[in-house]
Amino acid sequence: YWTNSNWLRVAQKDVLKAVFAGVTKRTGAIMDRLLELDTSYLTGGIYRSYGAYYSGLPSMFGKDLGKALSFFCHVVDEPDYCSDEEKVPNADEYFENRSFFVEFYLMPKKQWEDAARILQSIIDDPIGDKFPFMNAYSHEHAQELLAEVQKHL
Numbered sequence: 001y002w003t004n005s006n007w008l009r010v011a012q013k014d015v016l017k018a019v020f021a022g023v024t025k026r027t028g029a030i031m032d033r034l035l036e037l038d039t040s041y042l043t044g045g046i047y048r049s050y051g052a053y054y055s056g057l058p059s060m061f062g063k064d065l066g067k068a069l070s071f072f073c074h075v076v077d078e079p080d081y082c083s084d085e086e087k088v089p090n091a092d093e094y095f096e097n098r099s100f101f102v103e104f105y106l107m108p109k110k111q112w113e114d115a116a117r118i119l120q121s122i123i124d125d126p127i128g129d130k131f132p133f134m135n136a137y138s139h140e141h142a143q144e145l146l147a148e149v150q151k152h153l
Contacts, residue, residue, distance in 0.1 A: 004030040044075035044088035048100045055104035072101045095138035112152040119146040
């Protein structure tokens with residue numbers, strides 16, 4: 001999981017270079033295997049990764065926001081976007097699930113009002129004891145994303 005996650009984060013810096021270097025093929029294979037092994041690891045981490053993956057690809061190399069949504073729907077509770085996908089337990093308590101949904105699906109789709117609502121929910125929810133470090137980071141990141149979203153409201 002962590003190798004894949006790190007490759008994808010580095011690939012974001014130069015997506016075309018990553019595509020031509022074969023990173024997308026490698027990470028795709030790793031993510032397929034992770035789906036077979038344990039989808040609940042890190043509270044649905046593979047679903048976040050795959051959602052961001054399909055959102056971040058260039059159009060000519062497979063960008064697919066519909067596929068991104070299908071993965072995010074396993075880790076967010078948004079009935080207006082998701083139907084009856086099986087949810088990862090406690091996924092809503094891990095704030096990065098919601099911030100990834102906003103950053104890699106709602107913002108590219110220009111769904112500004114829903115993006116603002118979800119980001120505000122992250123900011124308003126207490127960080128809690130279950131995921132204190134990642135939720136604290138996601139809390140700050142949600143504030144940054146909300147500032148960007150508010151420019152479009």
